[in-house]
Amino acid sequence: MKIIIPNIQVPILHNIAQCLESIKVQTSLEPLLWNVAHKPILDLFDETSPDILLLHISQLDSAFSMVCQEFKFRYILIGDQFPTNLPIQPDVLLTSPHVASTIKDCNAVGIRSAAKVAQIHNARYRDTMSSDILVNTNNVEITTEIFDLLCFLTEEYNTKIVGDSVVKLHHYLGQVNMFERADFLKSSKVVLDLNGEDAWDASYLKIPSLCINPIADHFLTFNNVSTLRVQLEKLLKDESLRKTYIDTCYKHVCEGNTYYHIAAQIFHYLGEKHIAESLSYYIEELTS
Amino acid sequence: MIGILKGDMDNGKDKDFFAVDSLNKLAYTTTSACLFCDIISPELTFSINTNVFKRAHMFNFNGIVITDDLMRSQDLLYAPYAKKRFLYLYHLDWPYIQDIKFAYINRVLLNDSIELIARSNSHASLIERLFKKPKYIMPEWDYKVLVEIDNNE
Secondary structure, X not given: OEEEEEOXXXXXXXXXXXXXXXXXXXXXXEEEEEOOOOOOHHHHHHHHOOOEEEEEHHHOOHHHHHHHHHOOOEEEEEOOOOOOOOOOOOOEEEEOHHHHHHOOOOOXXXXXXXXXXXXXXXXXXXXXXXXXXXXXXXXXXXXXXXXXXXXXHHHHOOEEEEOOOOOOOOOEOOEOOHHHHHHHHHOEEEEEEOOOOHHHHHHHOOOOEXXXXXXXXXXXXXXXXXXXXXXXHHHHHOHHHHHHHXXXXXXXXXXXXXXXXXXXXXXXXXXXXXXXXXXXXXXXXHHO | OEEEEOOOEOOOOHHHHHHHHHHHHHOOOOOOEEEEOOOEOOOOOOOXXXXXXXXXXXXXXXXXXXXXXXXXXXXXXXXXXXXXXXXXXXXXOHHHOOOOEHHHHHHHOOOOOEEEEEOOHHHXXXXXXXXXXXXXXXXXXXXXXXXXXXXXX
C-alpha cells in the first residue's frame, strides 16, 4: 500500500511519516515523501498511483480536482473544515482540537503536541551535552520576556540553549538536528518547555520538564522567574518529588500521548485497522 | 615550536595586536614561533618581527598550532603533522556566528584532538561548563604562557 506524504513544513506530516516508516516492513507499507516543489500532483499520481494521500488544505487546487476524477484513492486532509465542492471527500480531517470537537458525524482528529518517539527513542546521555537546564528554542520567538528568563537561568544554573531561534548568550550552542536534540534532552536534569512540545519528549525520556504554557494538567508550570526558581529547586534537589513527577509524566505519555497513538487513531478512522494496530503494538512494545 | 594560525589581519582587532606583540617578544626567547596568515593588511600599524607563512603551510607544520579564530579552527583538523592543536577562545564569540550549528561546535570545540585555551578564569569556568576544561589560561596572548606551552607539550 502506497501512502504519499507531502514534504512541506507541517510538523504532523513528518511525525506521521516517521511512525509509518518504522512499521513499514511488518505492514508492507510504502510511505513516500512527496517533494511538492518538484513534482506536480498529476505526475505524482501517474507515476505512483497512491492508495492513500495526505494533503494540506492549500493543495486543494484544480489539479487536485482533476486527480479526483481520474484516480481512485483516499486522502487525509489537514485543514479547518471538510471541503464540500470536491468529487472525493477526505476520509479523515486533521484539524485543531477546538474544531475537531465541534465536528460531528465525521472523522476529525485534533492535532495536538505529543512525544516524537520515532525521533527520540534512541537518545543517549552524553557528557558533552549534559546540563542542569536545557532550553530548546525551536518554534520559540525570543521576546524580551523570554530573553530575561534565559538570562536568569544562565546566571543561576548550568544551562544550555539549543535550537533554531538564535539567542545572543554564550550558552546558546546553535541549531541541532533531531538526534542531537534528543541527546541534549536526555543529558539534562530539567527541560524547560517554551514551545509546548519538548515536555512530551522529555517525559518519554524520563526527564522532568517545566512548561511555560499548560499543555496538560499534570505538567508543572511557571509564569514568572520566582515560580520558575521554586519549581527548579524542587526538581533539582528533591529526589522523591523528581522521581514521582517523572513517573507521572511517563505514565501520561504512554497513555495516548505519542505520535504513534495519534497516527493509530488516524488510520483507525481511515478504516486501516491493520496499520492502526501495528502502530499501537509498536508503541506498546517500546514502552512496555 | 609554536605556529599561530590567523584569519585576515587588519588594524581592527585587539587579539591580532596582542598576538603579534607576543610573537615579537618570542623572537627574543628560545621558543621558536611563526605566523600562518593569508592576508595581512598593508595598513597594519604594528610591525611583525617573526616568520610569516601562508596558511597552507600550516598543513605541513609539525609544531604546536594555536588559532584564535573559531571559523579557522576547523583547519586544525586537517593538520596531520601538528604536534598539538589548540583553540584559543579569545572572544566568546560562537553565539554571534550566523546560523551556527551544534555540529560545528561539536566538531571543533569538543574534539578530543583539539585542546582549548581560555583568556581568563571566568572564561575558563564558562568554557568548562559548556564544552571542556581549558588546558591553559592565557591573558591576551601572553608570551610567557606560549613559552610554557612550548615547554610542556
